[in-house]
Amino acid sequence: MPPEDPGLAFDNRFVTELPGDPQSTNARRQVLGAAWSAVRPTPVSRPQLLAHAADVAALVGCRETFVQSPDFAAVFAGNALLPGMQPYAACYGGHQFGNWAGQLGDGRAITLGEVVNAQGERWELQLKGAGPTPYSRTADGRAVLRSSIREFLCSEAMHHLGVPTTRALSVVTTGDDVVRDMFYNGNAQPEPGAIVCRVAPSFIRFGNFEIFAARNDTAMLAQLVDFTIARDFPHLAHRAGNAEEQRAAWFVDVCERTAHLVVHWMRVGFVHGVMNTDNMSILGLTIDYGPYGWIDDFNPHWTPNTTDAQMRRYRFGQQPAIAQWNLLRLAEAIAPLFADTDALQRGIDRFSETYIAQYEAMNAAKFGFVTRGEDEQRIIREAYKLMYDAEIDYTLFFRALGNVGDTLPSTPATVLLGDVFYDDAKRDAQADALTEWLQAWHACVSRHDRAHGRSVAVRRAAMHAVNPWFVLRNYVAQEAIDAATAGDPSVVHALLEVLRDPYTEQPHHGRFARRRPEWARHKAGCSMLSCSS
Ligand code: AMP
Ligand code: MG
Numbered sequence: 337m338p339p340e341d342p343g344l345a346f347d348n349r350f351v352t353e354l355p356g357d358p359q360s361t362n363a364r365r366q367v368l369g370a371a372w373s374a375v376r377p378t379p380v381s382r383p384q385l386l387a388h389a390a391d392v393a394a395l396v397g398c399r400e401t402f403v404q405s406p407d408f409a410a411v412f413a414g415n416a417l418l419p420g421m422q423p424y425a426a427c428y429g430g431h432q433f434g435n436w437a438g439q440l441g442d443g444r445a446i447t448l449g450e451v452v453n454a455q456g457e458r459w460e461l462q463l464k465g466a467g468p469t470p471y472s473r474t475a476d477g478r479a480v481l482r483s484s485i486r487e488f489l490c491s492e493a494m495h496h497l498g499v500p501t502t503r504a505l506s507v508v509t510t511g512d513d514v515v516r517d518m519f520y521n522g523n524a525q526p527e528p529g530a531i532v533c534r535v536a537p538s539f540i541r542f543g544n545f546e547i548f549a550a551r552n553d554t555a556m557l558a559q560l561v562d563f564t565i566a567r568d569f570p571h572l573a574h575r576a577g578n579a580e581e582q583r584a585a586w587f588v589d590v591c592e593r594t595a596h597l598v599v600h601w602m603r604v605g606f607v608h609g610v611m612n613t614d615n616m617s618i619l620g621l622t623i624d625y626g627p628y629g630w631i632d633d634f635n636p637h638w639t640p641n642t643t644d645a646q647m648r649r650y651r652f653g654q655q656p657a658i659a660q661w662n663l664l665r666l667a668e669a670i671a672p673l674f675a676d677t678d679a680l681q682r683g684i685d686r687f688s689e690t691y692i693a694q695y696e697a698m699n700a701a702k703f704g705f706v707t708r709g710e711d712e713q714r715i716i717r718e719a720y721k722l723m724y725d726a727e728i729d730y731t732l733f734f735r736a737l738g739n740v741g742d743t744l745p746s747t748p749a750t751v752l753l754g755d756v757f758y759d760d761a762k763r764d765a766q767a768d769a770l771t772e773w774l775q776a777w778h779a780c781v782s783r784h785d786r787a788h789g790r791s792v793a794v795r796r797a798a799m800h801a802v803n804p805w806f807v808l809r810n811y812v813a814q815e816a817i818d819a820a821t822a823g824d825p826s827v828v829h830a831l832l833e834v835l836r837d838p839y840t841e842q843p844h845h846g847r848f849a850r851r852r853p854e855w856a857r858h859k860a861g862c863s864m865l866s867c868s869s
Contacts, residue, residue, distance in 0.1 A: 339407055343399040346420030346449045347458070349567050354559065356424070357470065365470050366439055369553060371544070371560060372424040377414025377446050378467025378477070380529070382511025385409045386485075386820065387828050389492050392505045392535055396461065397453040403506075412533045413508045414446070414466035421449040425469035426539065429547035430614025431665050433649055439547060440614050441471025444479060447539065458567070460539055461505065465531040478514040482817045482861065484530035485828060487625040489816065491534060493808040493835040494622050499600040500593070501622040502536040507828075519642060519866055528821060536621055538568040542666045543614035549669035558673055561586070564618060584679035587670065591663055591683040593620025595690035598659045603698050604807055605631040605730045607652045609641040610867060613662045627865035630807050632852040633758045634723035634730040640810065643867045656695075660687055701802045702734055703777065704795050706784045715777050722773055726766035729851040732756040734803035735841075740778060742785070742792045749774040755851060805849055806838040810863060811856035812848050 350372065357373035359365070367373055385408060393403050402408050410416045417423065425442035432440075446469060447462045464487065465479025484507050494501035513526035540560075548557040565586050566573045572585050597620045601608065608615070609627040617623040629640025636653025644650050650658060667680040674680060696708060703719070705712045723733055736753045745752060749770035750763055757763040785795055808831070816827040834845045842849075856862035 340402040340405040341399060342402040342408075342411075342418055343397050344418060344420070344451045344461075345397060345453075346418075346422075347452050348420075348422045348449045349458075349563075350426075350447070350450065350460075351422050351424055353563055353567075355556070357427070359470075362468060362470060364468075364472055367427045367441070367470055368551065369556060370427060371556070372426050373441075373470045375423060375425045375446055375469045376417075377423060377463060379415045380413050380510035380512050380531070382509075383409040383413030383415055383531075384509045384511070385412075386507045386509050386530065386825050387488065387832060388506040389488075389504060389832065392492075392503045395453060395457075395503070396451050396459045396505065396535060398505070408506070409508050411448075412463065412506045413510055413531050414463055417448070423448050425471055426544060427471065427547060428541055428543035428614055429550055430541070430543035430612050431546070431662070432612040432614070433644070433647070436550065437612075437614075438550070439471070440543060442469055443472040443475055444469070444477040445539070448533075458537055459535050460537070462534050462536075462539055463531050464534060465510075465529065476514065478512075478529050479531065480514050480516055481509060481528040481530040481821060483626070484532045485817050485820055486628075486813050487532050487534070489813060489828065489831055489835065490625045490628065490808050491622075492832065493806075493838065494604075494606070496836050497600075497604050497804055497807070497838050499604060499606065499622060500597050500620055502534050502539070502617070505533040505535050507532050518860065519864075536617070536619070536623070538564070538617075538619050539623070540564055540568065540618040541614050541623070542616040542618065542662060542669070543612075544618070545666060546613060546669040549672065554672050557670065561670060561673060568619060580674060580676070580679070583670070583673055584682070587667065587680060587683040588686050590618060590620065590666070591687040592690050594659050594663060595656075595687050596620060596694060597622065598656050599691060599694040599698050601655055602652075602695065603702065603802065604804055605634075605652070606807075607631060607638065607640055607650070608655065609639060609644070609650055609865070611650050611655065611658045611662065613665050616659075616662050616666075627867060629810050629863075629865065631730050632809065633727045634720065634733070635727075636724070640863065640865050641867065642864045656691055659691075660684065663687055698802070701798065703737065704781045704784070704799045706788050706790070711780055715773070715780055718773055719777070722766055722770055725762065726770060727758040727762045728753070729756045729758070731804060731807050731849075732851055734799070735805055737777070738796050738799035738803055740774075742782065744775060744778045758851065800839055804838045805841045806834055806845075808835060809848075809852060810861065810865075811852050811859070814856070814859070814861040817861065 354371040357367045357370040427441045445464050446466045468477035488504040488507040491504040510529040512529045514529040517524040607629050615624040627641040639651040700708045750767045819827040
C-alpha cells in the first residue's frame with residue numbers, strides 16, 4: 337500500500353532566512369551568531385497516538401486518514417521525518433525568576449517545520465520532548481506523560497475559551513520511561529514518556545531577542561526583529577516609514593497583545609506559573625504550559641508552582657505587573673536598534689493603558705454591567721473582597737450570578753450561590769455581607785437592564801459568554817492523567833470534547849465542572865506542581 341498523503345505543505349522561513357549554527361553535532365554548547373541549530377529528534381521505542389485535536393489537524397492541513405495511520409504516530413514521536421521537514425532547535429536566552437539566565441534555547445522542543453494551509457496561514461509544528469538538542473544543558477530533552485497531557489489539554493481548553501494560545505495537534509506516548517524528581521526532593525522515579533506536537537504561527541519568544549542583545553550581536557538582533565515583523569506581523573511590514581518607525585510600531589503591537597493576553601488570563605482564572613521571559617510569546621500567546629494552574633477559590637496570592645512557593649513572583653494577581661516587567665526586558669534588549677528610545681516608552685505606556693481599559697471592560701462584563709460608574713466599581717471591589725474572605729470559587733461564583741433572574745429570591749446568598757464555598761466557617765462569617773452585596777449587585781444590574789431595554793435572558797447570555805462553565809481545573813486534568821497512566825485514555829478524550837464548548841452548561845459532564853474536592857486541596861498535581869513537570 338502506498339503511504340498515506342499527510343497533506344502538509346512545508347515552507348520553512350525561519351531556517352531559510354535566518355543564520356543557522358554551522359556546527360551540526362548535537363553536543364551541548366553555547367551557540368553564537370545563529371538563530372537555530374539543525375537537530376534530529378531522537379527515536380523512541382513504541383510510538384502510540386494517545387489523542388489528537390481534529391480541528392488542529394484540519395487547521396494545518398493534515399489529513400485525518402494520515403492521523404489514523406501508524407506513520408502519523410511515528411512522525412509525531414520523532415521517529416520519521418516527512419519530506420519538507422527541516423527540524424531545528426531555536427537559540428534563545430531569558431530572565432528566569434527575575435535574573436538573567438544566559439543561553440537557554442529549545443532544550444526539549446524541536447520544530448519540524450512551517451506549514452502553509454489552504455487559507456495561506458502559516459503554522460509551525462513543534463515537538464516537545466523529542467530528545468536532546470545543543471540547548472539541553474544538563475537535562476534529557478524528554479517530557480513525561482503527565483505534563484504532556486496537561487499541555488495538550490490546556491492549549492486546547494484555552495483556545496476554546498477565547499484566550500490567545502499555542503495549539504496542540506497530538507500527544508503520542510513513547511513506550512520509554514523518563515526519570516523525574518517531581519518535587520526536587522531526591523525521589524527520582526521512572527515515569528511514562530510522551531511527546532506533544534504543538535502548533536503556533538510563531539514560537540519566537542522575548543528571549544530570542546534578549547540573547548543577541550546580551551551578546552552585543554546587534555546585527556543578528558536587527559535581522560531577527562525584521563524577520564519577525566515580515567513573517568509574524570505582516571500587517572506592519574507594509575506600513576510606510578523607515579525601519580526604526582516600523583520597529584517602534586512593532587514593539588507597541590507586542591505590548592498591546594501582551595496586555596490583551598493577561599486580561600484574558602485574569603478573566604478565566606489562569607495562572608501561568610513561570611512567566612520567565614523565555615516563556616513570553618512575541619505574538620502574545622499563552623506558551624509553555626508547565627506548572628500552570630487555575631484558581632479555584634479566588635485568591636490573588638495563589639501560585640501552583642512549588643518552585644516559586646517562597647517568592648510567589650508569578651502568583652495570579654501579580655501577572656499584569658510581571659508582564660510589564662518582561663516587556664521592559666524586551667525593550668532593553670531591542671533598545672540598541674533605536675536612536676530615539678521614547679518609542680519604547682510609548683510601548684510600555686500602551687501596555688498599561690491597554691491593560692487598564694481592557695481589564696475594566698472585562699470586569700464589567702463579568703458582572704453583567706453595561707456601563708461603569710462609581711457604584712459599579714465599588715460593587716466589583718467588594719465582590720472580590722468577599723470572594724477572598726469567604727473563600728468562594730471564582731468560576732462558579734460568576735456562573736451563579738449569571739443565573740440570577742429578574743427578582744432576587746429572599747433566600748440567603750449562601751444558599752442562592754450554591755456549592756461555591758470551600759470553608760464553612762468563612763462562609764458563615766460572611767453570610768450577611770454576601771446577602772447585602774447580592775442585593776446591591778442585583779439592584780444595579782437590574783437598573784442596567786431597564787436603562788438599556790435588556791431582558792434577563794440577554795443579560796444572562798452576555799454574562800455566560802465571558803464567564804466559563806468549564807475550565808480545566810487542576811484536579812480534573814489530574815483525573816485524566818491518572819486514567820491515562822493506567823492505560824485508559826477515555827477521560828482525556830472526554831475532556832477534549834467538553835473543553836470545546838466551555839461557555840455552555842453540559843449537565844451530563846457536570847462532574848468536570850464542580851468545585852475542587854477536598855481530597856485535591858494538597859494533592860500533588862492538583863495544587864502543587866514544580867518546574868520539572
Ligand atoms: P521551561 O521552564 O520549561 O520554560 O524551561 C526552561 C529551559 O529549560 C528551556 O531552555 C528548556 O528548553 C529547558 N528544559 C526544560 N526541561 C528540559 C528537559 N527535560 N530537557 C532539556 N531541556 C529542558
Ligand atoms: Mg520554556
